[in-house]
Amino acid sequence: MEIIPFFSIILFLSSPKNPFLDHTHTHHSGKLEISFMEFGATSRKKNKMVNGNQKFRTEITALVVDDDTTNRTIHRRLLQNLGIENQEVRNGKEAIDIHSSGRNFDLILMDMDMPIMNGIEATKQLRAMGIRSTIVGVSTRSMEEKVQEFMEAGLDDYQEKPLTSAKLISILHKMNHNGSV
Amino acid sequence: MVGIELRQEERNFVGSLKEQGILDNNFDHVLDLRSTDNPRFVVEVISMFLNDADNCIAELNRHLNQPVINYARVINYAHQLKGSSSSIGGRQVNLACRELRYASDNMDRDRCFEAFNKLKDEYQILKSNINMIIQIERTIIASESRRRRRLLHP
Numbered sequence: 001m002e003i004i005p006f007f008s009i010i011l012f013l014s015s016p017k018n019p020f021l022d023h024t025h026t027h028h029s030g031k032l033e034i035s036f037m038e039f040g041a042t043s044r045k046k047n048k049m050v051n052g053n054q055k056f057r058t059e060i061t062a063l064v065v066d067d068d069t070t071n072r073t074i075h076r077r078l079l080q081n082l083g084i085e086n087q088e089v090r091n092g093k094e095a096i097d098i099h100s101s102g103r104n105f106d107l108i109l110m111d112m113d114m115p116i117m118n119g120i121e122a123t124k125q126l127r128a129m130g131i132r133s134t135i136v137g138v139s140t141r142s143m144e145e146k147v148q149e150f151m152e153a154g155l156d157d158y159q160e161k162p163l164t165s166a167k168l169i170s171i172l173h174k175m176n177h178n179g180s181v
Numbered sequence: 182m183v184g185i186e187l188r189q190e191e192r193n194f195v196g197s198l199k200e201q202g203i204l205d206n207n208f209d210h211v212l213d214l215r216s217t218d219n220p221r222f223v224v225e226v227i228s229m230f231l232n233d234a235d236n237c238i239a240e241l242n243r244h245l246n247q248p249v250i251n252y253a254r255v256i257n258y259a260h261q262l263k264g265s266s267s268s269i270g271g272r273q274v275n276l277a278c279r280e281l282r283y284a285s286d287n288m289d290r291d292r293c294f295e296a297f298n299k300l301k302d303e304y305q306i307l308k309s310n311i312n313m314i315i316q317i318e319r320t321i322i323a324s325e326s327r328r329r330r331r332l333l334h335p
Contacts, residue, residue, distance in 0.1 A: 068268075070229050070265040073229055074214065077222060078214065081214065081216070111264075139264075140263055140267055161264060162207050162268040
């Protein structure tokens with residue numbers, strides 16, 4: 001009987017509650033460790049056994065764009081718990097300004113409704129500036145039309161508030177799957 | 182140990198608030214973000230929320246009592262409070278904000294007042310209860326600080 005080879009990707013989290021906490025990870029270095037573990041892949045045809053444990057690191061930086069203090073604090077804490085270095089701004093215009101100053105981020109968590117410049121407009125302008133960061137819309141809005149408009153502005157993903165560790169992890173999974181490591 | 186008993190008291194209290202529909206599971210996510218390197222996180226977030234929410238309520242009161250209501254402003258503040266109350270797990274406040282938002286979208290003055298009165302009531306209930314959680318958290322922090330000092334200086 002042929003053994004089908006398979007690969008597992010295990011995302012190690014920096015959460016203190018994670019029983020699989022990778023002891024080499026540091027909270028404040030902004031590094032997220034991803035381990036690939038190959039489990040006894042055997043091919044009868046090729047007659048070879050491959051066992052290995054390859055590790056590589058990726059440094060992810062994030063920008064939180066939200067006009068609400070509570071939301072910014074919670075989102076930053078979520079990012080911090082995953083060891084992701086992060087900054088915050090209070091509206092879309094400040095998001096544009098920080099990029100215009102030369103700063104760049106791997107991940108942008110963009111609120112939709114903000115004063116001065118909303119998330120839809122800010123996303124359009126960032127894309128027009130050539131910003132290729134992963135931009136994830138985060139909002140309490142659930143109306144399909146508004147979400148669609150937000151996506152069409154240039155989002156990579158949309159998550160309904162409140163953001164949780166699980167939602168953030170799924171965002172990071174997609175980022176890694178799209179080859180940002 | 183005092184700290185463990187206080188944590189259990191907090192869990193029981195949060196549980197009862199969830200049963201009453203005052204809080205939902207989103208509050209648990211806030212508690213989960215507490216850590217040894219930032220034990221004051223829950224106190225800080227709740228305090229932040231209350232400060233902003235007090236301001237929202239005051240602004241809503243001001244705008245709704247104008248001779249001509251600026252519904253765009255009312256919508257803005259209702260949406261803001263809806264978002265932050267959702268993040269903190271303030272279920273009834275979130276629902277009341279949604280109602281106010283609908284009433285404002287329809288520019289229905291009477292319905293706006295009714296929704297705002299409901300919002301004020303729900304906010305006062307939430308505020309008094311999460312202030313109690315702040316007190317429990319502060320007591321836990323003080324207790325754990327004393328315990329660490331005793332360990333360092335037996």
